[in-house]
Amino acid sequence: MTATVASPETALQAIAAWGLPGASGIELPPESDEPGFAGRLQQTRLTGPLLAAAASGDVELSPELEADLVERQHGALLWCIQLEVRLLEVREAFDAAGGVEHLVIKGPAIAHLDALDPSVRTFADVDLLVAAHDIDRAVAVLTAMGGTLPWAERRNGFDRRFAKSVTPTLPDGVEFDLHRTPADGVFGHRIPLDRLFADPDHFEIGGVSFGALSSKHRLLHSAYHLLLGSPQPALMNLRDLAGYLANGELGPDVVVPEAELWRGGAVLAMAVDLVAERLGVKVPAWVKWRAGYRLDPDEVVMVERHRREGSSLGRAKLDVARExxxxxxxxxxxxxxxxxxxxxxxxxxxxxxxxxxxxxxxxxxxx
Incomplete structure (x- = not known):
C-alpha cells in the first residue's frame, strides 16, 4: 500500500486550520525546503501560524526552512510596524482636523484582538470603517498627508452615500482603505451601520486606544469578506472566520440574530460552508445551526452574482439599486x-x- 504524500495545497490548508477544531495534523510536502514553498507561505500570510505550530511542537521544520521563514516573517512584521506607525499618525491628523468617527477593521484589529499573538497575524494595509458623514473629511486628511486616489470621485457626494470604500495611498506605499460599509453592493447596503459604532471593542498601539468592531461584528465581517471579497477565498481569511466560529462565546445564539438584522443569513451560512469545505473545521454548534438553516435561492443567486462580478459594473450593481x-x-x-x-x-x-x-x-x- 502506497503512502500518501502531502501536496503543497493540502499542507497550506492544514497550516491554515492549525489549532482549530477538527483540524488535521500538519504534514509538510517533500519540496518544503525549496524557496517556492516558503514563498507561498509568505504570499498566503501563513508563515506566522506555521512558525507558531513549530514552536508548540506540532510540526518539525528543517533548519533551512525555519531560517527562511523567520527572515520572511521578520520582514512582514517590520511592514506591519510601519503600517501601525502610519495609523498613529493618521489618528493624530484626524484629531487635529476636528475628529473622524472611525473603527479599525480587519488586519490590525484581528492581530491585536483575536490572534494567539499579534506577531502571528500579519497584514498588508490598514482598513478603517469610517462613519459616512466623515468620509469626505477622512479622505481630505489622507490627501493632505500626500495620499493619492486611484481616480476622482464618481460624482460629488457619491463616496459618502454609496461607495464601499475609498483608498488613498501614502507616498511610502501604505494604503488606507477607508470603508463606508464593510461590504459592497446590496449586502453592504443592508448593514445597519450605526450598530457597528454603538458597542466597539478596543485595543492599544503605542499607548493609544483604537476602537474596533465588537466580536460578533468581527465574525460577521469576516464571513462577508471571505465570501464576497473574492471568488477564491484566501486561506488566512478562512482561518480568521474559523477562529471566530470556534469561539464558544460567539455561537449561533449570539451571532445569528445580528446576521438577521443585516439580512445576511445566506452570506453567513455560505461562509460557514466554505470553512468546513476548505479547512475541514467544524464546530458542533455551527454544524447544527447550518443543518437547520435553509438557503433562500434568490439570496444565493445574488451572492454568486456578486462574487462573479466583483467591483465591475454588472447586474449586482442593480441588485442594490432595487433596495x-x-x-x-x-x-x-x-x-x-x-x-x-x-x-x-x-x-x-x-x-x-x-x-x-x-x-x-x-x-x-x-x-
Whole structure:
C-alpha cells in the first residue's frame, strides 16, 4: 500500500486550520525546503501560524526552512510596524482636523484582538470603517498627508452615500482603505451601520486606544469578506472566520440574530460552508445551526452574482439599486451613467462608454 504524500495545497490548508477544531495534523510536502514553498507561505500570510505550530511542537521544520521563514516573517512584521506607525499618525491628523468617527477593521484589529499573538497575524494595509458623514473629511486628511486616489470621485457626494470604500495611498506605499460599509453592493447596503459604532471593542498601539468592531461584528465581517471579497477565498481569511466560529462565546445564539438584522443569513451560512469545505473545521454548534438553516435561492443567486462580478459594473450593481429609496436610486444610477469628467479621465473612459455600459447591464444583448 502506497503512502500518501502531502501536496503543497493540502499542507497550506492544514497550516491554515492549525489549532482549530477538527483540524488535521500538519504534514509538510517533500519540496518544503525549496524557496517556492516558503514563498507561498509568505504570499498566503501563513508563515506566522506555521512558525507558531513549530514552536508548540506540532510540526518539525528543517533548519533551512525555519531560517527562511523567520527572515520572511521578520520582514512582514517590520511592514506591519510601519503600517501601525502610519495609523498613529493618521489618528493624530484626524484629531487635529476636528475628529473622524472611525473603527479599525480587519488586519490590525484581528492581530491585536483575536490572534494567539499579534506577531502571528500579519497584514498588508490598514482598513478603517469610517462613519459616512466623515468620509469626505477622512479622505481630505489622507490627501493632505500626500495620499493619492486611484481616480476622482464618481460624482460629488457619491463616496459618502454609496461607495464601499475609498483608498488613498501614502507616498511610502501604505494604503488606507477607508470603508463606508464593510461590504459592497446590496449586502453592504443592508448593514445597519450605526450598530457597528454603538458597542466597539478596543485595543492599544503605542499607548493609544483604537476602537474596533465588537466580536460578533468581527465574525460577521469576516464571513462577508471571505465570501464576497473574492471568488477564491484566501486561506488566512478562512482561518480568521474559523477562529471566530470556534469561539464558544460567539455561537449561533449570539451571532445569528445580528446576521438577521443585516439580512445576511445566506452570506453567513455560505461562509460557514466554505470553512468546513476548505479547512475541514467544524464546530458542533455551527454544524447544527447550518443543518437547520435553509438557503433562500434568490439570496444565493445574488451572492454568486456578486462574487462573479466583483467591483465591475454588472447586474449586482442593480441588485442594490432595487433596495434603495427612489431618491437614492436616482442619484446612484445617475452616477453610474453620467460620472464626472475627472472620474472618466482618470479611468481613461469616454462619456458614452459609461452610459453604454449601464445600458448594457439594464438591457443585455439578446443571445
Amino acid at each position: 434603495m429609496s427612489l431618491r437614492d436610486r436616482a442619484a446612484y444610477l445617475t452616477a453610474l451613467a453620467w460620472p464626472s469628467k475627472a472620474h472618466l479621465e482618470d479611468r481613461s473612459l469616454r462619456r458614452r462608454d459609461a452610459l453604454a455600459s449601464l445600458i448594457g447591464v439594464v438591457r443585455p444583448a439578446p443571445r
